[in-house]
Amino acid sequence: MPVEADTYAQFCQRFSSDAACAHALFALRWPEGFRCPACRCSRFSLIRTRRLPLYQCASCRRQTSIISGTIMEGSRTPLPRWFQAMFLLSQSCGISALRLADIITVTYKTAWHMAHKIRFALQSAEASDLIDADFRLDAFYYGSPPLSGRPAAAIDRRLLERPGAARSCRSSSTGAFACRPSF
Numbered sequence: 748m749p750v751e752a753d754t755y756a757q758f759c760q761r762f763s764s765d766a767a768c769a770h771a772l773f774a775l776r777w778p779e780g781f782r783c784p785a786c787r788c789s790r791f792s793l794i795r796t797r798r799l800p801l802y803q804c805a806s807c808r809r810q811t812s813i814i815s816g817t818i819m820e821g822s823r824t825p826l827p828r829w830f831q832a833m834f835l836l837s838q839s840c841g842i843s844a845l846r847l848a849d850i851i852t853v854t855y856k857t858a859w860h861m862a863h864k865i866r867f868a869l870q871s872a873e874a875s876d877l878i879d880a881d882f883r884l885d886a887f888y889y890g891s892p893p894l895s896g897r898p899a900a901a902i903d904r905r906l907l908e909r910p911g912a913a914r915s916c917r918s919s920s921t922g923a924f925a926c927r928p929s930f
C-alpha cells in the first residue's frame with residue numbers, strides 16, 4: 748500500500764525533533780522508567796552536554812545513551828531523519844536509497860547505510876509479533892524464535908536482561924517503522 752502523504756506528514760510532525768524522537772525511544776526502552784543496563788538501578792542523572800542526553804546511573808555511574816545498541820548508535824544523523832527513513836522503508840511499496848536520500852535530505856551514502864541497517868532490522872521482524880499500543884511494539888532476538896504473544900512487560904524485562912536483543916516497533920496510527928535497540 749502506498750504511503751499516504753498526509754500520514755507521512757503527520758508522522759514527520761509528530762517526530763520533528765531529536766527531543767521528540769528521544770522521548771518516544773525512552774518510552775519504548777524504559778516503559779516503566781529508567782533502569783541502568785548494568786545494575787538495574789532506577790535512579791539517574793541527566794547529562795545534557797551532548798546532542799542527545801546521557802542517562803548516568805546514580806549507583807554505578809554508567810552512562811547510557813537512548814540510542815546505544817540500536818541501529819542509530821554512532822550516527823550523527825538527526826533522529827527525525829532516522830524515524831522518517833524507518834517509516835518510509837517499512838512501507839510495503841518500498842523505496843530506493845536514492846529516493847530516500849532525496850526525501851529525507853541526506854546524502855546518498857548516508858541513505859544507503861541507513862537503508863541497509865533498517866532493512867536488516869525489518870527483515871528480522873514479523874508483522875505477527877506486533878503488540879497493540881499507540882506505539883505498537885514488539886521485541887525479538889536475532890537468531891531466536893520471535894516472542895509472539897508475550898505481554899509487553901515480559902518482553903521489556905527480557906530485553907533489559909539480555910543485551911543484544913533487538914526490537915521493532917510500529918505506529919498503528921501513522922505507519923510502521925523499526926529500530927534495533929539492545930537494552
Ligand SMILES: [Zn+2]
Pocket residue numbers: 783784785786787788804805806807808809
Ligand atoms: Zn548502574
